[in-house]
Amino acid sequence: MSDAYLQLDKLTLAYGDTVAVRDLDLAIGKGELVALLGPSGCGKTTTMRAIAGLLTPAAGRIRLDGADITRVSANKRAVGLVFQSYALFPHLTVYENVAFGLRLKRISGADLDARVGAGLKSVGLSAFAGRKPAELSGGQQQRVALARSMVMEPKVLLLDEPLSNLDARLRLEMRAELQRVQKETGVTMIFVTHDQVEALALADRIVVMLNGGIEQIGTPEEIYNNPASAFVADFVGFENVFALKDGKLATPNGPVGLSGPAPEATAGLAWRPGMVKLGSGAFQGTVRGTSFAGNTREYLLDTPLGPIKAEIDAGLPPHEIGSPLAFDLPVAGAANLKRFG
Numbered sequence: 629m630s631d632a633y634l635q636l637d638k639l640t641l642a643y644g645d646t647v648a649v650r651d652l653d654l655a656i657g658k659g660e661l662v663a664l665l666g667p668s669g670c671g672k673t674t675t676m677r678a679i680a681g682l683l684t685p686a687a688g689r690i691r692l693d694g695a696d697i698t699r700v701s702a703n704k705r706a707v708g709l710v711f712q713s714y715a716l717f718p719h720l721t722v723y724e725n726v727a728f729g730l731r732l733k734r735i736s737g738a739d740l741d742a743r744v745g746a747g748l749k750s751v752g753l754s755a756f757a758g759r760k761p762a763e764l765s766g767g768q769q770q771r772v773a774l775a776r777s778m779v780m781e782p783k784v785l786l787l788d789e790p791l792s793n794l795d796a797r798l799r800l801e802m803r804a805e806l807q808r809v810q811k812e813t814g815v816t817m818i819f820v821t822h823d824q825v826e827a828l829a830l831a832d833r834i835v836v837m838l839n840g841g842i843e844q845i846g847t848p849e850e851i852y853n854n855p856a857s858a859f860v861a862d863f864v865g866f867e868n869v870f871a872l873k874d875g876k877l878a879t880p881n882g883p884v885g886l887s888g889p890a891p892e893a894t895a896g897l898a899w900r901p902g903m904v905k906l907g908s909g910a911f912q913g914t915v916r917g918t919s920f921a922g923n924t925r926e927y928l929l930d931t932p933l934g935p936i937k938a939e940i941d942a943g944l945p946p947h948e949i950g951s952p953l954a955f956d957l958p959v960a961g962a963a964n965l966k967r968f969g
């Protein structure tokens with residue numbers, strides 16, 4: 629993408645001899661909300677630190693808004709950073725916390741007041757300007773941290789696990805809040821998460837990382853419906869993932885033929901539990917476990933293909949543990965994995 633707003637070119641990032649990220653290429657458009665998603669240690673935070681200017685790349689380039697910022701110091705990049713611990717100054721009021729960076733830039737008087745006021749308003753905290761951080765809830769503190777970064781008018785705002793310290797209800801609230809602030813201000817945002825649900829819910833585009841590289845980049849719909857690799861499939865909830873060898877499923881018990889013609893140029897096939905057809909089909913299993921999950925009932929089957937996870941409407945008659953159960957893995961509905969392993 630030549631018109632990318634933020635572009636990472638063949639970025640390699642290392643801590644001494646430990647290479648954490650290798651040859652990373654990523655292009656992000658202006659105003660995009662992008663999630664870096666991946667398991668612990670895959671290099672998400674390291675990538676963010678490099679964009680923020682806190683880590684000098686061992687190789688590669690970073691371009692932002694048409695300029696090469698690879699060697700530009702952190703405070704001259706117009707890149708904001710919100711950490712998972714909000715790092716507010718405990719002795720300063722909410723107002724002064726938000727004003728802090730602006731004061732460093734010698735902004736004062738009515739201009740300062742207007743910008744802090746607008747920042748607090750944008751996160752719904754105008755009434756809390758005089759409080760200290762300790763007098764706020766976790767979600768409110770997070771919003772102060774967001775306002776503090778936003779008033780600096782960054783070109784890119786980086787958020788590292790922004791919601792991980794919040795309880796489930798607050799997390800949902802902050803998700804909506806982040807999305808609203810981002811859409812209203814149009815600021816380009818990149819946030820790190822290891823939670824696929826959060827990434828799917830929030831992002832315009834998801835970058836799935838593994839072992840210091842990119843596994844897949846796509847919209848939430850693409851990642852959710854068309855995972856490119858076994859890792860991504862597994863990560864986004866396809867519980868039945870198989871390599872395809874010579875048109876057959878590779879299973880722990882050897883190759884097993886499919887119930888339909890194998891798609892070409894596919895390294896593997898994957899089914900979500902809800903995509904497994906229960907009650908009839910080419911395969912036979914035994915019910916090992918079952919659990920009620922609200923609208924659905926989940927089944928774990930022992931089968932010649934190994935364990936299979938299935939899920940059907942909870943209104944359907946249940947199958948007893950130990951009973952035989954026919955099933956099908958419909959080839960037509962399966963996700964075709966381009967890469968396996």
Ligand SMILES: Nc1ncnc2c1ncn2[C@@H]1O[C@H](COP(=O)(O)OP(=O)(O)OP(=O)(O)O)[C@@H](O)[C@H]1O
Nearest residue numbers: 643646648666667668669670671672673674675822
């Ligand atoms: N200061 C450091 N010194 C040496 N190695 C480090 C340092 N920080 C991170 N690493 C290593 O770099 C790799 C990437 O780490 P990074 O923190 O970027 O992962 P992450 O995806 O953000 O993980 P998490 O979700 O746990 O925060 C890991 O193998 C980690 O052990």
